Amino acid sequence: MRDQSDNNAPLHVLQTVFGYPSFRGQQADIVNHVAGGGDALVLMPTGGGKSLCYQIPSLVRDGVGVVISPLIALMQDQVDALAEVGVRAAFLNSTQSFEETIRTEKAVRKGELDLVYVAPERLMTPRCLELLESSKIALFAIDEAHCVSQWGHDFRPEYIKLSILHERFPQVPRIALTATADPQTRAEIARRLQLEDAAQFVSSFDRPNIRYQIVEKTNGRKQVLDFIREEHPGDAGIVYCLSRKKVEETADFLNEHGLTALPYHAGMDHATRAANQSRFLREDGIVMVATIAFGMGIDKPDVRFVCHLDLPKSIEGYYQETGRAGRDGAPADAWMAYGLQDVVQQRRMIDESEADENFKRVQTAKLDAMLGLCETLNCRRVRLLDYFGQSSGPCGNCDICLAPPVSYDGTVQMQKLLSSIYRVDQRFGGGHVIDVLRGTDSDKVKQWRHDKVSTFGIGSETSEAEWRAILRQAIALGLVVVDHDSYGALKLTADARPVLKGERTVQLRQYQKPAKKKRESAKPKGYVESELSSSEQGIFEKLRWWRVETARKHNVPAYVIFHDATMREIAKMKPSSLDDLRNVSGVGEKKLESYGEEIIALIAELV
Template sequence: MDQASSALHTLRHVFGYSAFRGEQAAIVDQVVQGGDALVLMPTGGGKSLCYQIPSLIREGCGIVVSPLIALMQDQVQALRQLGVRAAFLNSSLEAGEAAAVERAFIGDELDLLYVAPERLMTGRFQNLLDNARIGLFAIDEAHCVSQWGHDFRPEYIQLSVLHERFPNIPRIALTATADAATRQEIIERLALHDARVFVSSFDRPNIRYSVVEKDNPRKQLLRFIRANHEGDAGIVYCLSRKKVEETAAWLKSEGIRALPYHAGLDASTRESHQTQFVRGEGIVMTATVAFGMGIDKPDVRFVAHLDLPKSLEAYYQETGRAGRDGLPSNAWMAYGLQDLVLQREMIEQSQAPDEVKRVERRKLDALLGYCEAPACRRQVLLRYFGEDSTPCGNCDMCLTPPETWDASTAAQQALSTIYRSGQRYGAGHLVDILLGRATAKVTERGHQQLSTFGIGKSVSETQWSTLLRQLVAQGMVGINEHGGLLLQDSCRPVLRGEAVFTARKVRESAPSSATTVRKQIEFESDEARALWAALRQCRRRLAEEQNVPAYIIFGDATLQQMLEKRPMSLEAMYELSGVGDRKLDAYGMAFLEVLQDHARRYG
């Protein structure tokens, strides 16, 4: 059997899929033949298969460098369900368990071994490598090697030693997020100069992107969940640990099954909450970005941000945790100018070199451009990663295009107020001046005497806040290290009345049509609803018996095919996507009995 046939045979009989997607086949072929590869593929695009299949075809064990314990455990569990000889080495193992894995590795009894970068670089593990047969090295989450990336990890820099010590063993580096600078640094840091680079489309068409302006964000979040995701699994990201815990407690008080997750919780609590989220159904995890990377849960139906992320890379990576199974999902974010001020303060107050700060400012500017996009958000997002696209028709800007107004006069008033007040005050104080509010701060500084005091009473407070954000987004107004607004040279034509400034009208909240996604299962009848419940109950029972997450038995997409196609034999079930040899043998009859019993009952 030639390599191409062998790869397809493995894909069908082990993983249960009849055809490769996108460039998977070319990537697999490159690595199977011994070549290096750098793979950029969106979350849910099938990156894992790009090294798992070559590991099964090539002689020796595939070594997978992975940054998180949770990812290793999830993937190893899933692979063992498929009959693949997989194991991991990390700090969660007792000494005896680790020794057994090492013996299996040396004894050529493993197809895949997952290991953390810190352990990989130890002298002990390097000796193990010298005494084992290695099929390939896979470096997952490769953006961690880049200091310009959003998740830099110093240990990754040392991974160039793999090329030095094992020059004839192929390496495949994989990531879901990397702009041009990050890609180049990955190549340099990992010595992948001769690697073939595969860049898949970054588009996730099943995800609907929406941004709303903050106006009691907790209540906005609750309305969003109630309207779109009652009973669904989701992730809510917050910037601080305190906000994570407060938000989780508040959602819980409102009847949402919410759990907190952040680095300040003790290890046992974090592990317990993560396990409940991964194995349960309908749990909302409220978390800092410490949670999420490597979480292999395909049925997360939404990701919400209550605070602005650090960059578009971070945002893309975090929202990409929704809808890994390809079913309709939401990426929802609430933000305001104060978020931008806070992120700028964090950049300026960090100990990073000036060059790093400049890069971080540029990344934040790009994120602001996305938030204030006057048209399709997906186009802005994809353009950032060097990809052109047409309007998607599946984001809030496409579904409900914003109204605009000639804000030239209002912009002049705002710019003049910034100038006359000394170019050092935040948006809230400036809006107070424009609206003629004689607050303690306004009167203390004598700003009620300014010619612009009260000049903007015809414009609402929310619209003024929106206008100031748009002036910042277009580079006419800057933000100093203390959060004060100051004029930029580019504002002069507007200030002098030589240019028109068109602004978006404020949208108090996103229209329901902009966030509502098609339910992943739309039942045509009570009979179909009953079958769906029976299939899920069967899956839940088998998962509890195996002590694994339900999706490892079969994902929602496979159950949906059972619902639609109603296979009445094992041969017919084998035709479903996601049903390979091992799973057919292990679970086929259990699901077939459910389908046959249902047919008799409703026939």
């Protein structure tokens, strides 16, 4: 297996160990480059097959592949999944007993492992560095490499120290991998990890099977319940919330209304959190309600939707989180409810943080880009990919492409809004300004004598919801900011002046009242659904039942045994021999040996 002289060795490993007939996209180039001893920086979307890019070179090269990963909670599942295909893998982290640690270290020294997963904190200890220096190392894989970026959404301080690998092990190839990095973050990864001279492999960030949809938030919990009930009944999914309290309340609400929902956040005790994550990975149809503490490295392929009940802080965070849907390539949804209060809340979090002014500026720019995605009049995917430096055309699979918004010259409406903010001395929040515009005789309006200002009632023909939408767009366009030093008062920016003076026109999205409608599941361009006949569906359901029982016996998530796509192919092919089964994508030699006879017997019984 470790004979590098054979150029076909990586392909042979792919086919016999992992059971896939051929590499996808840039995988072959990356694998061959690293197997040949080259350094690499790999950007590949979630579900694009990043792990094979270091697993196969580790199997082809002499020594053990060392994978640095922040995902301690998932290392056991990753090791179990490799064991299922016959790869000798282990991990070193703080969850192990002293005896388990000694056993793993001995296996590393003796060359009895193909891969070892190590948390970055453990890697930096003198004991671990001494272990690696006294062992034969095939390569270092730095997974979730965006964690090295101090400007990123998931910074881990210990990642900065990983430049030590280049200094201590200059002859060992290194591969850094991430699904999320804009050009600035990419440059920072290369600099901090001393990978400036490494080959860079940047795949398309596009996930065509994901349908993006952003709706105005009216009653977030009720909206997400309706969305799941109408479009994803019985499916596995993730609902992200900003606060721990909101996670708990939303999970309770969904459970009260008949869904199976579990909470997950950093404030829960470790045992409960781990148990909930395990149920989500091992059972079907679970909805995980979580803060962003949940999700990185989650390999569950059949997550059919990711919902956001609060605005993410950045496009990187949004892309990373939505990318957990549809890893199997089948249709999936990224749904978000977003409102003016989200903007105010995120601005407040930035303003009140203890970070320096430079960091706050970067975070504000990232939030502005996120607002731009929410308020865009054009294809969301074009906007998303443009952020990562990639150009594309309209996708036909986002809410804007499917139901194009009507845009109009909103200059007069915008002038009314900006004038009202000015007339109340830029000292009041959105609700009060809208009351003045609509001519509402509230106690507060009367108290401040704002019923006497020239803009009182000039927007009475426009509904409160429409004015909220215009205000959100004003903030997204950079004409208005929310000042938290003044209790959320709206302030005009320098860019507002030319609009007020009539020197600049403004295109706005016409407000559309939310319509409750059921639609078919997303069918992205180029997606060919594996339709099963009624008899094939029967075989597929039996295989799923068999997989649940088998996974329970092996104490691993069901998808570790076989993915749905593999079982659909088995149901269509109806193999009658091991040789037939060997031709199914996702069935390697070890799985053929472990499960082949059972599957052939099951098919024979059904056919």
